[in-house]
Amino acid sequence: MTEKNADSNNMGIFSCITTPLLVGLLLYGLNKTFGKTIKNWLFASFWKRAMIEYHSTMREMKKSHFDSMQRQKSADVDLRKKSVLRILEIGAGPGANFEFFPKNSKLMVVEPNAFFEPLFFENENKYPDIQMDKFIVSNAEDMKEVEDNSVDIVVSTLVLCSVTSVEQTLKEVHRVLAPGGKFYYWEHVHDKPETWLCLIQSILSPVWCFLFDGCNLNRSIDQTVLGCKVFSQVEQKRFNIPLKKGIWGIIRVHVMGQATK
Numbered sequence: 424m425t426e427k428n429a430d431s432n433n434m435g436i437f438s439c440i441t442t443p444l445l446v447g448l449l450l451y452g453l454n455k456t457f458g459k460t461i462k463n464w465l466f467a468s469f470w471k472r473a474m475i476e477y478h479s480t481m482r483e484m485k486k487s488h489f490d491s492m493q494r495q496k497s498a499d500v501d502l503r504k505k506s507v508l509r510i511l512e513i514g515a516g517p518g519a520n521f522e523f524f525p526k527n528s529k530l531m532v533v534e535p536n537a538f539f540e541p542l543f544f545e546n547e548n549k550y551p552d553i554q555m556d557k558f559i560v561s562n563a564e565d566m567k568e569v570e571d572n573s574v575d576i577v578v579s580t581l582v583l584c585s586v587t588s589v590e591q592t593l594k595e596v597h598r599v600l601a602p603g604g605k606f607y608y609w610e611h612v613h614d615k616p617e618t619w620l621c622l623i624q625s626i627l628s629p630v631w632c633f634l635f636d637g638c639n640l641n642r643s644i645d646q647t648v649l650g651c652k653v654f655s656q657v658e659q660k661r662f663n664i665p666l667k668k669g670i671w672g673i674i675r676v677h678v679m680g681q682a683t684k
């Protein structure tokens with residue numbers, strides 16, 4: 424082998440090792456820098472389409488779940504005189520719940536994915552009776568911008584599957600609720616043990632979590648609400664949603680509940 428051939432062979436081996444390494448490093452860097460942003464954008468684009476089928480099917484059931492909110496009185500004397508409630512919605516996403524809130528409610532939102540903001544405000548414009556207070560881009564596990572004992576109602580629909588800690592989120596919900604305030608939740612849950620769906624949810628959960636922005640299939644949220652023992656009263660029930668096809672079949676077991684401070 425001539426010296427020139429040996430040099431070009433070495434260069435070939437060198438580039439075989441360094442090219443994948445550099446590409447890997449570049450992808451790792453891009454994922455570290457923009458990964459969350461890309462995932463947030465993808466999830467917001469996905470959910471704004473998926474929610475149309477979900478919420479139109481569930482509208483009547485959700486309406487009766489939220490109905491008792493109309494009878495809730497504010498803990499704030501001035502607001503009570505004006506029949507106004509202060510509501511905080513965590514993980515509001517595109518804003519699917521405006522229609523269930525009593526007229527004149529003051530609404531605050533804690534939502535970590537800023538890509539939902541434009542669609543949220545587009546929907547908010549259709550409900551001029553709701554007074555928008557603040558849209559806070561943050562996680563529900565740490566709502567330092569919301570004062571202790573300051574809201575009458577906290578709402579969460581399909582959010583507790585995605586928070587990093589359900590227990591910490593419930594503590595925060597309890598902290599911000601005024602005495603007598605209510606937490607309304609509507610979540611998909613892990614099916615009861617020894618069912619096929621329970622097993623499928625356990626197996627799929629890690630991949631699902633990666634694909635759907637941190638959504639866990641294997642959380643028994645109803646048990647966590649009861650187990651955290653921070654609320655004075657909890658009323659909840661499990662039910663199956665009437666959607667069965669595709670992704671809906673996997674998350675068909677739900678819980679709806681109200682927990683009182």
Ligand SMILES: C[S@@+](CC[C@H](N)C(=O)[O-])C[C@H]1O[C@@H](n2cnc3c(N)ncnc32)[C@H](O)[C@@H]1O
Nearest residue numbers: 514515516519535536562563580581582585586
């Ligand atoms: C499946 S979407 C549901 C959106 C809306 N609540 C609905 O019912 O259409 C889940 C929502 O939870 C939000 N979310 C994820 N992690 C969160 C966290 N740690 N704190 C608050 N919201 C969170 C997501 O950004 C998204 O808006």
